[in-house]
Amino acid sequence: MPFLQPVPEAKIRVPARVPQAVRRAAVRAALDRVVDVGLVRAPAGFGKTLAVADWVRTSPGPGTAWVRLDAEDEDPGRLWSAVLAALARCPTVPPSSRLRETHGWPAAGGPEFLAALTAALDALPRPPRLVLDDVGELAGTASLQGLRTFLRDRRPDLAVVLCGRNEPPLGLARLRVARRLREIGPDLLRFTPGEAEELLRGVAPKLGPAEVTVLQARTAGWPVALRLAATACGDPSDPGAVHAFSGEHPLVADYLEGEVLADLDRTELDLLRRVGVVNPVPTGLAAVLSGRADAGGVLDAVGRRTGLVRAQGRDRELHRMEPLLRDHLLGELYRYAAGAPARLEAATARWYAAAGRPDAAAEHAARSGDALVATEILRDAGPSLLLSGRHRPLRRALETAGEVALAREPGLLALAALARTAAGGPPATRAPRWPEDPSVELAALRAAAEELGAIPVTPDRHDPDVLPTEPGVRALGLLARALTAVRVNDPGAARPLLAEALELADRHGFVHLAVQALALRAVAATAGGDAAEARHAGESALARAERSGLRHSAWAAGAAAVLAHAALLRAEPAEALRLAEAGLDHTGRTPVELWFGLAVLRAAADVDGAGGARSDRARGLDRLQHARAELGDEPLDPHVAAVAALLEHRAALDLGHPTAARSVHGWLVQRVGETAESALLRAWTEFAAGRDDRARAAAHRALVECGTPLLDVTEVEVRLIEATLAAEAGERAPAREALERALALAEPLQALRPFARAHPTVRRLLVQLHGGPGAAGSFAGAALAVSATTEAPAAALSERERAVLALLPSLLSLEEIGADLSVSVNTVKTHVRSIYGKLGVSSRRTAVLAGYERGLIAPAPALTPRG
Structure with missing residues (x-):
């Protein structure tokens, strides 16, 4: 009979493209790099054949001879008949080639036959590629020996791709050492998130992004699982299908039982069920849960045969199980071994505690539902969990321990309160019952x-x-x-x-x-x-x-408050605003004191011009007042109260609201008593009203009689008002001394804000000090720059101040202006000084110019020509 045996068409035909198939870019690229021998090896369900068939159909090349092997190919005659038939179908094989002849070949698989086949291939201008699918089906010695010889002796540019579940005994180790073997395994065959989405949407276009994400996580890119998920969730009339898809879904369960678990023995299945409570599972823990010292080796063996357990880590000390397989096995464990999951979770909790993993220990203690185990873990691991920020497993373990255990152990009760407040919850309303000798x-x-x-x-x-x-x-x-x-x-x-x-x-x-x-x-x-x-x-x-x-923690908000206050002192209101708003963005329960401080700093940044517009500054004062009203009678740290009072009082004066300023002063005294800060507020009030002697007395009281100020910046502000009063009185030496002292105090604090908002006379003094020796001279330049570039917010003038300002362009003296308005000359002087301060000017002429520029003085009407 002729050498060539009949070959079924299906055996040498490239598999048809699956509907909704996804082009696997990474797999195609890896196969394109096969120039010698390629090995596509993975267990069932990884889409090996489909991926290689997709490559054959889409990649340019010299044509491909495809042979699907089976057990009958242990007969060399059947094997090599199929190879020759597949080669003869390739369009790159010319009609004259011996490969197209059906007779005259030596005995199949023998040395003469292989030499003739090699010579026929060598005669081709360009050889085709050869794909041997399901190569693991070959077990016959003769067929394997012949194929091994063929791989060794073939022409070097004839690429061969071997595809199967396991590595065939073809001497590939030699090729691997010589770097002639390119391998494609389960990791590359898994679908990427983008490929998974394309597949799922191709079959079930109505799936939303969240549902696609859920299915991607549950399948972990396992190709057959994705196809099962697409089938199970493709019905748009079943909105709950996505969340019901798991390892216990009938489609998945049937596949696992028939294609994966059927090849495992009972001891392997029992081990997988036990270690499934942890994923990934450390090898040492797997040994404890299974009671087998060789648990790691068993998991490796199962992984090689199924591809559904993967070793991870530098030393392969972790094993990760496929999510759907784990679901399936855990379901069996819960159904057929009552109480076993809880015992395994408890053993896991204790193992992780001993291994120095308190977060995992607490999580598994909670899953065990065992109050005694949870209490045991919390005693040792609770503080570490709290300080490590692992508050979720801590709270879960505390819930598992239960109120009875917490009531018996005041330490755990305190820990529970700390965990609750760290997460933004309310503090405990009752103290634990502490022992006399703790x-x-x-x-x-x-x-x-x-x-x-x-x-x-x-x-x-x-x-x-x-x-x-x-x-x-x-x-x-x-x-x-x-x-x-x-x-x-x-x-x-x-x-x-x-x-x-x-x-x-x-x-x-x-x-x-x-x-x-x-x-x-x-x-x-x-x-x-x-x-x-x-x-x-x-x-x-x-x-x-x-x-x-x-x-978003309260402690981060506290740090933001410190930085916002520092930025405000540096005369950087925009930065202060950003930090204060970031602190107020805290998502948990912010302590009242912290919330109030942040709200005050945000409002003060508005007052200082963070937004640039005058309306923002007025809004800032509004916010300051609102924050104080919202605080009510809540207790407040004296330092925070002092900061709030200084900011609001000065804003009220600058914006022309002396009554509001007096209200703030009264609030501060009520909160903290008479302090240097309350004396400073009094000095500001008296100075704004033109009562210089009283302002000087209040400043003296702040420095001498009230003790140490609550705030370091307070003395800076007091020294500045001293300098202003002395300069206004023509006392140049005391004014200079007070300003130098203010500069020396402000420098380590980086407190430029007081100078930015100081009276114009301070700027003139700073000009004299700038460049001088010592701390005062070195800091005076920065203070001078900020006082020049940071405009104090121009306040709305009172009705009487507007009347005085309207008369300043005239040639009337201050006495004549007073007579015109029926007030004393001293009152006029007070109003003029207030006008200067609010407009940021230092002379009558510049006040008039500023009045015209800001629309505070109406321009003189144009003369009407006589007709």
Whole structure:
């Protein structure tokens, strides 16, 4: 009989394109690079054949001979008949080629036959490509030996692509070492998100972006799973199909049972079910959950056979299971092994706790539903979770522990309150029942919870002299002590505590603690008058918060408040506005004091011209007043009250609202008593009213009688009003001395704002000091620049001031203007001085010019010619 056996057409035909098939760009590109031997290897369901067929149909080339192998090809005659038939179909094989002959070939697979086949191929001007699909079906020794010889002896430009589930025994290792083998495996065959979307939308065009995202996540790019998902979710009349698609969907379950799990033995299936509670699962944990020391090896073997378990990590210490397979196996575990999932979750929680992974431990403790396990994990891991910003697993574990456990353990109750307030929730309304002789760990937890406002403060607290050594609880203790030091105005004591807290944060990954420590360091530096350190710490806090996902936390808002106040002092209202609004963007429950401070700073930035328009400045005063009204009777730190009062009082005076200014003064005295700040407000009020002697007395009281000011900037402002009063009285030496003192005090604070809003006489003094020796001279240039470029907001003039201004263009003296308006000359002088201040001028002539420019003085009517 002739050598060539009959070959079914289907065996040598390139598979037809599947409807809605997706062109696999990355796979095509990899196959295009095959110039010798290509191996497309992956388990069932990865679309090997379709991907290679798509490449054959779409890529330019010399033609392709396609052979689909099966078990019958163990007969060399059948195998090589199919190869020759496929080669003869290629259009690049000329009719005269021996490859088209059906007779006269030596015995199939023997050396003579392979030599004749090789010679026939060598005679071609350009050989075709050869694809052997399902090459893993070959098991016969003769067929494998012949194919191995053919691969070795063929002409080098004849590309061969082998496609199958496993690597065939064809001596490919030699090609791999020689870098002649190009491999395409499951990872490349998985659909990219873009390809997955194209496939899903091709079959189910009504799927929305969110639904496509869900299916992409559940299938992880597994080709057959995507096709099953497209089929299952293609019916537009079933809107819940997407969320119902899982490993237990009938289509998926049938495929897994028939094509994947049928090849696994019972011990492998049991191991997969047990380790499925964690994904990916560390090899050590897999051994614990399965009770098998060789769990890692079993998972590797299953992965090689199915492609649905993948080793990950540098040392392949993790194994990730396909989401749909995991769904299917977990469903079986819950149905057929009652109680097993909870026990496995508890074992997982304890393993992660021992491995130093408190977040994973807490998460699995919550999943176990076991209150005892959750309590056990929280005792050790709770503080670390809190300080690391892992508040979700912490809260879930606390919920699992339950109210009964929390009531028995005051430390856990304090921890729960800290977690709730850290997430923006309300503080506890009742204090835990503390033991009379608590451990140092419990005492540190209590101090932190009370100082951070998570639980009510109780009078019987006794902080230990020595803090505990456990990093999480120690860090909380350090934070509590630093907060106490800042509250009692001892920033020097806070610095070393915060430095150690930050060191612990960096060493143990306590990202939330890092933001807290840096924000508190910024507050302490502000209290200590170190503007540069405050700015550095505040900016570092915001940067850490941004990197760690804590941008909207209350501590980040606190850092923003410190920076906004510093920007306001530097006469940078636009930057202050940006920071204050970023702080107010905090999504949780902002403490009232923090909200009030941010609202005040935002309003003051408007007053200072952040928006540029006068209407914005008026709105700023409105906002200042509204913030104080909203605050009501809520308790307020005296320093925050002083900042708010100084800003609102000055804005009210500048905008011509003396009654509003007096209201602010009364509010401050009621809040904090008589202080240097309240005396400063009195001095401003008296000066604006033209009562210089009273203003001078109030300034003296602020410096001498009221003790240490609450705010460092207060003395700067007092010295400036002293300088103004002295200059107005012609006392040049005292005026210069007061201004030099103001400059020296303002420089470390970077406080330029007081100079930007100072009386015009201050500018004239600054001109004299600019370039002089010492701190005053070096800072005077910056103060002079800001006083020249930062226009104090021009206030609306009162009706009497407008009347005085209208008469200034005339040749009338001040006495004559007073007579004309029926007021004393001193009253006229007071009005003139107020006009000068509001218009930012220093002489009658420039006041007249400014009045005309701003439309405050009506131009003289034009003369009407006589007719």
